[in-house]
Amino acid sequence: MMRLLVPGCVLLFVASLAAQTATHRSYDTAFLGPPMADPVLQQAKETFVLFGCAYCHGLNLVSRGEATDLMHSALVGRDENGNLIGSLLRAGIPQTAKLSPMPQFSDLSDQQIAAIVTWIHYARRQGRYQELTAASVTLGDAAAGKTYFDGACSSCHAIDRDLAGIGSKYDPASLRAAILDPKGLKVDRSFTVDRLKDKKLTAAQQRHHALLENYSVNDVANVAAYLASSR
Amino acid sequence: MMLYTRREMARLLAGIPVSLAMTRQAGRETPGLTTVNGVVFGVETFSFHDLPPSGDPKLIPTIISNLRALGIAECEIMSGHIEPFPSVMTGWWVQSRRAPDFQRRREEARNWRLTVPMQYYRVIRRQFEDAGLRIYFYNVNFNETFTDEERDRTFEAAHELGAEGFSSSTVLTEARRLVPFVDRHKMFVAMHNHNNLSDPDQFATPQSFETALAMSKLFYVTLDIGHFTAGNNDPVTFIRRHHDRIKNIHVRDRKRDNGPNRPFGQGDTPIKEVLGLIRDNRYPIRAYLEYEYGSFRSSLDEVKACFEYCKDALD
Numbered sequence: 215m216m217r218l219l220v221p222g223c224v225l226l227f228v229a230s231l232a233a234q235t236a237t238h239r240s241y242d243t244a245f246l247g248p249p250m251a252d253p254v255l256q257q258a259k260e261t262f263v264l265f266g267c268a269y270c271h272g273l274n275l276v277s278r279g280e281a282t283d284l285m286h287s288a289l290v291g292r293d294e295n296g297n298l299i300g301s302l303l304r305a306g307i308p309q310t311a312k313l314s315p316m317p318q319f320s321d322l323s324d325q326q327i328a329a330i331v332t333w334i335h336y337a338r339r340q341g342r343y344q345e346l347t348a349a350s351v352t353l354g355d356a357a358a359g360k361t362y363f364d365g366a367c368s369s370c371h372a373i374d375r376d377l378a379g380i381g382s383k384y385d386p387a388s389l390r391a392a393i394l395d396p397k398g399l400k401v402d403r404s405f406t407v408d409r410l411k412d413k414k415l416t417a418a419q420q421r422h423h424a425l426l427e428n429y430s431v432n433d434v435a436n437v438a439a440y441l442a443s444s445r
Numbered sequence: 446m447m448l449y450t451r452r453e454m455a456r457l458l459a460g461i462p463v464s465l466a467m468t469r470q471a472g473r474e475t476p477g478l479t480t481v482n483g484v485v486f487g488v489e490t491f492s493f494h495d496l497p498p499s500g501d502p503k504l505i506p507t508i509i510s511n512l513r514a515l516g517i518a519e520c521e522i523m524s525g526h527i528e529p530f531p532s533v534m535t536g537w538w539v540q541s542r543r544a545p546d547f548q549r550r551r552e553e554a555r556n557w558r559l560t561v562p563m564q565y566y567r568v569i570r571r572q573f574e575d576a577g578l579r580i581y582f583y584n585v586n587f588n589e590t591f592t593d594e595e596r597d598r599t600f601e602a603a604h605e606l607g608a609e610g611f612s613s614s615t616v617l618t619e620a621r622r623l624v625p626f627v628d629r630h631k632m633f634v635a636m637h638n639h640n641n642l643s644d645p646d647q648f649a650t651p652q653s654f655e656t657a658l659a660m661s662k663l664f665y666v667t668l669d670i671g672h673f674t675a676g677n678n679d680p681v682t683f684i685r686r687h688h689d690r691i692k693n694i695h696v697r698d699r700k701r702d703n704g705p706n707r708p709f710g711q712g713d714t715p716i717k718e719v720l721g722l723i724r725d726n727r728y729p730i731r732a733y734l735e736y737e738y739g740s741f742r743s744s745l746d747e748v749k750a751c752f753e754y755c756k757d758a759l760d
Binding site for chain 2 (some may be wrong): 309310314321
């Protein structure tokens with residue numbers, strides 16, 4: 215009798231294990247994608263998903279339903295390190311013309327809010343970069359570009375100092391690419407401690423990230439035209 | 446002690462819950478009921494977040510496959526899962542009506558509705574019935590952008606799909622327009638609530654439902670107990686008072702005070718009490734699962750988990 219029971223039990227155990235494996239996939243890679251190289255971004259992405267943000271706003275900020283389009287929201291564009299998004303998350307938007315108000319997430323920790331904010335800004339930069347690079351290249355207005363440059367870029371750059379002659383070194387398409395994704399900000403951190411240099415680099419990256427989140431197609435074309443005039 | 450027949454045991458081993466009663470007749474299965482201790486379960490297809498887009502030929506087969514995997518025999522199917530365009534193209538949200546090309550896209554959708562042969566809907570119905578499933582509710586979000594002719598055609602479509610009636614995220618002003626249509630087509634519309642308490646035209650409070658219920662005896666309620674709780678209303682009290690006018694509940698778990706969706710059992714929604722109330726009083730109210738919280742797992746896995754929670758609650 216035992217001879218018959220043991221193989222039967224083993225068979226049932228294996229069948230049960232197979233059923234559990236089939237019904238309990240632990241990570242939906244089709245939706246979430248493979249794990250990211252940067253663990254901070256991976257954790258930010260998972261937090262965005264786990265608290266339900268991705269359900270309405272879309273994992274890559276292509277919103278589902280009536281949720282606010284975070285890719286183009288002016289508030290997200292003005293946000294600095296969660297100073298606007300954080301308070302909005304905690305309070306929700308109960309007064310609304312929408313069918314379903316934005317819920318409040320008052321029980322999130324500061325770390326969870328920071329992770330959600332990190333993902334929103336990262337995904338927005340990726341999306342905006344794709345939009346801006348997909349737009350057809352047009353010749354911008356150099357005068358409008360100068361106005362934009364004076365307001366947004368002149369605290370660090372000038373076409374008669376660090377950018378002198380840049381128009382003769384690069385074609386307009388390369389200038390556009392450099393505006394959107396400056397090579398100078400891609401340097402690896404050194405193991406040598408240089409706090410001033412690191413601080414400057416971090417500040418520059420933050421500034422360019424914020425600009426990328428808010429550029430319009432015309433802004434980029436105009437600034438490229440202005441830079442092209444420096445020969 | 447639960448006893449299984451040979452056929453049920455075979456289904457059990459194949460991973461199909463025994464509560465899904467289907468009979469195969471001449472190559473076709475008769476839709477059954479999925480019941481747990483007397484409570485009939487279904488799924489709002491909104492729960493399947495990772496479906497192919499509207500109009501994709503794989504969409505309906507995926508819904509059918511998901512329902513079969515869940516062992517749930519009936520569904521409330523969104524219009525965007527039937528029609529070849531998402532419901533946003535038919536003016537579901539006020540904001541969507543402000544899109545620059547909305548009028549053109551809305552006209553295209555209207556034209557499709559008015560000209561599509563009814564055979565289109567019969568083919569979809571047949572796909573469900575061949576799998577032993579049925580569309581019980583057609584979820585159409587009626588709104589002011591519908592013409593009367595379009596409303597008529599939508600009722601005819603629901604009939605061809607085999608639906609008993611509609612579940613609709615709509616507003617009171619549109620409900621008034623629908624009164625002659627439910628009378629003419631002898632088909633109910635169950636109003637679905639959210640928790641917008643700032644707009645008196647929305648379904649969000651007991652009063653908003655009661656206003657609509659007084660308009661027509663063919664108006665009913667799809668009570669979303671999660672949204673109702675998030676709006677600081679009490680679904681147990683509402684169901685006790687209006688059980689004869691509630692067609693189904695949407696089972697989800699949200700926190701009070703406009704709180705977020707949570708995995709079942711982690712919010713403030715009295716899911717166990719509501720399901721127990723329906724079971725103990727044998728109210729003819731269907732329980733439809735609606736999954737909306739965040740997760741790293743697939744929609745199908747999460748809806749399974751929601752269903753398991755409800756089964757335990759009714760045990």
